[in-house]
Amino acid sequence: MLSSHQTKIRVRYRDVDRMGVVYHANYLDYFEWARSDWIRAIWKSYRDLEDSGIFMVVTEASLKFIRPAQFDEELVVTANLTDWGSSRIVFNYIITRQASEVPICTGSTTLCFVNTAGRPMRMPEHLKALIVSE
Amino acid sequence: MLSSHQTKIRVRYRDVDRMGVVYHANYLDYFEWARSDWIRAIWKSYRDLEDSGIFMVVTEASLKFIRPAQFDEELVVTANLTDWGSSRIVFNYIITRQASEVPICTGSTTLCFVNTAGRPMRMPEHLKALIVSE
Amino acid sequence: MLSSHQTKIRVRYRDVDRMGVVYHANYLDYFEWARSDWIRAIWKSYRDLEDSGIFMVVTEASLKFIRPAQFDEELVVTANLTDWGSSRIVFNYIITRQASEVPICTGSTTLCFVNTAGRPMRMPEHLKALIVSE
Amino acid sequence: MLSSHQTKIRVRYRDVDRMGVVYHANYLDYFEWARSDWIRAIWKSYRDLEDSGIFMVVTEASLKFIRPAQFDEELVVTANLTDWGSSRIVFNYIITRQASEVPICTGSTTLCFVNTAGRPMRMPEHLKALIVSE
Numbered sequence: 001m002l003s004s005h006q007t008k009i010r011v012r013y014r015d016v017d018r019m020g021v022v023y024h025a026n027y028l029d030y031f032e033w034a035r036s037d038w039i040r041a042i043w044k045s046y047r048d049l050e051d052s053g054i055f056m057v058v059t060e061a062s063l064k065f066i067r068p069a070q071f072d073e074e075l076v077v078t079a080n081l082t083d084w085g086s087s088r089i090v091f092n093y094i095i096t097r098q099a100s101e102v103p104i105c106t107g108s109t110t111l112c113f114v115n116t117a118g119r120p121m122r123m124p125e126h127l128k129a130l131i132v133s134e
Numbered sequence: 135m136l137s138s139h140q141t142k143i144r145v146r147y148r149d150v151d152r153m154g155v156v157y158h159a160n161y162l163d164y165f166e167w168a169r170s171d172w173i174r175a176i177w178k179s180y181r182d183l184e185d186s187g188i189f190m191v192v193t194e195a196s197l198k199f200i201r202p203a204q205f206d207e208e209l210v211v212t213a214n215l216t217d218w219g220s221s222r223i224v225f226n227y228i229i230t231r232q233a234s235e236v237p238i239c240t241g242s243t244t245l246c247f248v249n250t251a252g253r254p255m256r257m258p259e260h261l262k263a264l265i266v267s268e
Numbered sequence: 269m270l271s272s273h274q275t276k277i278r279v280r281y282r283d284v285d286r287m288g289v290v291y292h293a294n295y296l297d298y299f300e301w302a303r304s305d306w307i308r309a310i311w312k313s314y315r316d317l318e319d320s321g322i323f324m325v326v327t328e329a330s331l332k333f334i335r336p337a338q339f340d341e342e343l344v345v346t347a348n349l350t351d352w353g354s355s356r357i358v359f360n361y362i363i364t365r366q367a368s369e370v371p372i373c374t375g376s377t378t379l380c381f382v383n384t385a386g387r388p389m390r391m392p393e394h395l396k397a398l399i400v401s402e
Numbered sequence: 403m404l405s406s407h408q409t410k411i412r413v414r415y416r417d418v419d420r421m422g423v424v425y426h427a428n429y430l431d432y433f434e435w436a437r438s439d440w441i442r443a444i445w446k447s448y449r450d451l452e453d454s455g456i457f458m459v460v461t462e463a464s465l466k467f468i469r470p471a472q473f474d475e476e477l478v479v480t481a482n483l484t485d486w487g488s489s490r491i492v493f494n495y496i497i498t499r500q501a502s503e504v505p506i507c508t509g510s511t512t513l514c515f516v517n518t519a520g521r522p523m524r525m526p527e528h529l530k531a532l533i534v535s536e
Contacts, residue, residue, distance in 0.1 A: 013304060013314075014297050014425055018184065018418045018473055024192045025166070025416065028159035029282050036281060036340065046281075047340040050152065058158045062196040068252070071420055072304065072315040118202070147438060147448075148291055148431050152284045152339055159282065163416050170415060170474065180415075181474040205286055206438065206449040286452065292460045293430035300427070318420065326426045330464040336520070386470070 003081040003131055005038035008098070011073045021068035027105045028061060031093050034079035035111075042130050054124060056111045059088070063107035074098050084131060087120045088112045137215040137265055139172035142232070145207045155202035161239045162195060165227050168213035169245075176264050188258060190245045193222070197241035208232050218265060221254045222246045271349040271399055273306035276366070279341045289336035295373045296329060299361050302347035303379075310398050322392060324379045327356070331375035342366050352399060355388045356380045405483040405533055407440035410500070413475045423470035429507045430463060433495045436481035437513075444532050456526060458513045461490070465509035476500050486533060489522045490514045 009030055017023040035056075039046050046056070069075055076096050083090040088110055095105040115121045143164055151157040169190075173180050180190070203209055210230050217224040222244055229239040249255045277298055285291040303324075307314050314324070337343055344364050351358040356378055363373040383389045411432055419425040437458075441448050448458070471477055478498050485492040490512055497507040517523045 012297070013300055013419060014427070016420045017415060018420070018422050019189060019191075020420050023416055024195065025159050025162035028162065029280070032159075032281055040340070045340045047338065055153060057153075058199055060196075060198050061158065062194075064194050065192055070315065072308070072313045146431070147285060147434055148293070150286045151281060152286070152288050154286050157282055163414070166415055174474070179474045181472065204449065206442070206447045287457060287459075292463065293427050293434075296427035296430065323421060325421075326467055328464075328466050329426065330462075332462050333460055 002084075003038065003042060005034060005041060005079050007034040007037045007077045007079070009033060009075045009077060011069055011071055011075060013071060016071040019068070021070060024063070024065050027063055027065070027095065027107065028109075030075070030077050030095060030105075031061075031079065031091070031107060031109055034077040034093060035091060035109075038079055038081075039127075043127060049124075053116045054121070055114045055116075056089075057114050058109050059112045060110040061107065063105060065105055067102065067104045069095075069097075069104050075104065081131060082108075084123065084128075087122055089123065089131075136218075137172065137176060139168060139175060139213050141168040141171045141211045141213070143167060143209045143211060145203055145205055145209060147205060150205040153202070155204060158197070158199050161197055161199070161229065161241065162243075164209070164211050164229060164239075165195075165213065165225070165241060165243055168211040168227065169225060169243075172213055172215075173261075177261060183258075187250045188255070189248045189250075189252075190223075191248050192243050193246045194244040195241065197239060199239055201236065201238045203229075203231075203238050209238065215265060216242075218257065218262075221256055223257065223265075270352075271306065271310060273302060273309060273347050275302040275305045275345045275347070277301060277343045277345060279337055279339055279343060281339060284339040287336070289338060292331070292333050295331055295333070295363065295375065296377075298343070298345050298363060298373075299329075299347070299359070299375060299377055302345040302361060303359060303377075306347055306349075307395075311395060317392075321384045322389070323382045323384075323386075324357075325382050326377050327380045328378040329375065331373060333373055335370065335372045337363075337365075337372050343372065349399060350376075352391065352396075355390055357391065357399075404486075405440065405444060407436060407443060407481050409436040409439045409479045409481070411435060411477045411479060413471055413473055413477060415473060418473040421470070423472060426465070426467050429465055429467070429497065429509065430511075432477070432479050432497060432507075433463075433481065433493070433509060433511055436479040436495060437493060437511075440481055440483075441529075445529060451526075455518045456523070457516045457518075457520075458491075459516050460511050461514045462512040463509065465507060467507055469504065469506045471497075471499075471506050477506065483533060484510075486525065486530075488524055491525065491533075 015026045078094045082092045149160045212228045216226045227241045283294045346362045350360045417428045480496045484494045
């Protein structure tokens with residue numbers, strides 16, 4: 001089974017726009033927070049990964065903005081690893097309020113593993129083993 | 135013919151991440167800058183539109199991150215209005231370096247017209263006339 | 269005794285710049301997170317305060333950037349309410365790593381209470397009572 | 403005479419908060435834009451400076467937020483180099499609306515020259531000569 005992770009996020013004042021709701025581009029950040037927390041939880045900090053010369057670059061993203069979220073709300077970002085290939089992984093995301101299954105934002109990102117030269121590389125074996133074993 | 139607009143953007147220090155390239159979520163901002171400049175150029179400031187009770191809410195977005203852009207580069211965002219319905223419009227975007235047609239990022243956003251209560255409303259007649267006449 | 273509050277912050281990928289350290293302007297955001305958490309802890313959400321027509325506007329800020337903070341580090345922001353007048357409050361801040369007293373960033377902000385028209389107003393009595401009683 | 407530079411900035415949707423005005427932390431970004439434009443105008447891109455191993459790190463900042471700025475307004479940031487030492491320079495800033503001298507935000511930042519190891523270094527001779535000759 002592939003991997004899943006939940007991250008709680010408090011909507012910050014900065015994140016909210018003139019309409020009083022989360023500015024749409026911030027949801028890509030929230031997705032990234034969930035990925036960072038996911039890799040730290042199952043393996044190690046993404047910072048250590050980058051420091052060892054392995055980068056996960058977002059190559060595609062799509063989002064649906066379904067309901068507005070307000071300043072100071074606590075959101076839950078669920079990241080589900082839904083697909084992977086030799087040098088890429090795909091996550092789907094659902095953002096809801098706590099104790100609610102009503103979606104606020106859903107989306108998907110494809111990430112490619114690249115080396116310090118920016119060239120695609122194979123997913124680290126250790127990470128692949130972790131994903132497959134889960 | 136539908137509408138098209140170009141906006142020049144200087145990549146700011148804030149926009150660049152630990153890899154030295156534009157952080158992916160910022161491209162959604164760049165798309166928004168092009169839309170703001172487009173509506174000001176063909177009609178009036180989006181601020182005036184909001185102040186008159188008409189909001190354009192992003193309901194869907196998709197992006198492809200093709201090549202990295204560096205700090206201090208000058209980018210060109212081309213926004214093309216590619217489709218519209220009674221209460222929504224769709225833009226496609228291509229971001230390139232100046233004097234280059236090689237894409238850095240491409241994408242699409244769907245926007246819905248909503249009133250102050252957040253309810254969908256018809257596109258303003260004046261804007262529709264402008265779009266159709268172009 | 270005046271009020272004090274601690275907030276834990278995980279440095280996010282977005283917060284880090286080309287040098288690999290927290291971009292300096294983000295510390296003003298971190299200060300704001302600590303204030304939001306402080307007022308929610310002692311009274312109610314700052315969102316409810318704004319929704320009742322009371323705004324806390326930053327009128328002055330000063331910061332010293334002492335040591336760099338890295339991506340994915342956990343920081344502690346300590347906000348100390350150090351002074352208040354009829355329509356303003358002053359906070360000092362110290363940001364450290366967890367389990368460390370070595371400062372990363374220190375600073376101060378002055379905030380003014382204003383009404384929906386943007387005019388200065390007296391600090392709400394209830395908040396004053398909370399501050400004095402602490 | 404020391405150096406001065408003006409940069410025009412359009413307030414973007416992202417920059418504006420729930421009150422409809424520029425979120426205070428963004429003025430530190432606007433100051434940085436003016437510095438980037440200043441060094442590119444008198445010498446070369448700050449990006450090239452960093453790529454040659456010379457970094458200008460903000461060590462202190464102070465700001466006064468005097469009047470609110472609205473979404474879509476065009477602001478002018480005037481950066482004045484007001485002091486310099488062997489390894490640091492100080493800028494003062496005034497932000498106004500175009501064709502107005504009424505200040506919206508004023509401030510000051512101190513920057514230290516550091517090398518790739520993060521150690522303070524002397525200001526590059528070429529930059530010093532440019533500053534003194536102006």
